[in-house]
Amino acid sequence: MSDAANEGPSSFTYAWPRPAVTVDCVVFGFGEDGLSVLLVRRGEEPFVGQWALPGGFVREKEGLEDAARRELDEETGLTLSFLEQLYTFGAPARDPRGRVITVAFYALVKELAQPPLRATGDAAAAKWFSEGELPDLAFDHGDILGVARERLRGKVRWQPIGFELLPELFTLSALQTLYEVVLERQLDKRNFRRKVLSLGILEETQEMRRGPGRPARLYRFDKDAYARAEADGFVFEL
Amino acid sequence: MSDAANEGPSSFTYAWPRPAVTVDCVVFGFGEDGLSVLLVRRGEEPFVGQWALPGGFVREKEGLEDAARRELDEETGLTLSFLEQLYTFGAPARDPRGRVITVAFYALVKELAQPPLRATGDAAAAKWFSEGELPDLAFDHGDILGVARERLRGKVRWQPIGFELLPELFTLSALQTLYEVVLERQLDKRNFRRKVLSLGILEETQEMRRGPGRPARLYRFDKDAYARAEADGFVFEL
């Protein structure tokens, strides 16, 4: 039975017209300018020269998430710290070339910087755009981006994914700013710190971040402690 | 641009091997035996005679949700009160015939009874199965069902979708039992009633449900009140 899947194209025995299937990724990063999204400039028709989400066609023997990782690696070379399926967009007219169904993913990366952002594959360029300066996007990618933004907002309070947007060591102020940006509202400093620390999933390091003003203690997200607590019925909430 | 999508198959110009795309639906109902799921017995290879989720191929000019509604109507004739995309399953070997990607939906219906459950289209039979008596399912439909069950559990507390499983008029006891079944834990009667009523989205009717024991007041979910409250920043939570 699992053999059948290895027979190659000739085993595609359905008599129906087939849509093409792609994956597209909304990659979020967090930096000085708040939340940013990674876009690529299209090097091919349709929408040549326009900005779009990185993505491409799913190969024949490749899982959907694998396809997303491959495309992202081909076009940008980024290292992801989180990747999850978002939603599948399949309106009949969403691609002018014909029926194309896209399985959208959203991803988080730890630092905006990373290597200078290679742009290869179908992408003519790759660039981070902060939320304020987003251009019009090709296809229905604007909608996809909106859904991803909502999902991020909805999820960050119930799952410890915010840490995936910060470097390994971070200050509590940075964490708070991240939450304020994602949730789009101000948080009280003392209440926030009390809540975060009471979760018992942050490891206090001896390192300090120096900069303007008083040095700030650096913390690390303790994955193990989180896993143990979760197995014990603990529920993350911020 | 929207013209291009109407050109028919010849406008399918991508050079890639194409997976087939299907939709599958997890339909939940609520009755005496708790939560039930609607399954159909397959009338065709592969897995002939096995129970599976209702579903089928997406047509060329049909949206994904439209396809789900059509297949469900063809195979069972049910009237849905809620339908939402769940997740897309695309493991290369999930279908022995070759690459088939399925966009899964989950749906709720107001009453298990409904018309005697027609079984047409590809379905040789259609039947409700309560959670305790679920058979082995074809393909990876067991996994899909599991994901749907989790989603229902996760969502029922934050969105007023529980009402979509009850008739228009219902008792608070019925609502509580529904929540207990979906969440898989006991709830305190007084606390539950206090919380539900304090939301201000239930309309108290003058009707009573008679049966064994003291008659129970019937309530109706007030969609308008909910919509107004929600627009005002109110957040449903139970």
Next chain:
DNA sequence: CTCTTTAGTGTTAGCTTGACACTAATGGCG
């Protein structure tokens, strides 16, 4: 040394949650 900048710290009032037990209304049956 002074000023600016950012980090760090406790308390209280109001609200929400969870635990808990009895009375009320009806139908069935003896």
Next chain:
DNA sequence: CGCCATTAGTGTCAAGCTAACACTAAAGAG
């Protein structure tokens, strides 16, 4: 008709959680 069985309906209190609020501490720049 009365009693019993069955389900509906009701209030209080303690504990925990949330939100509001302002000052001191440490460093670098000038």
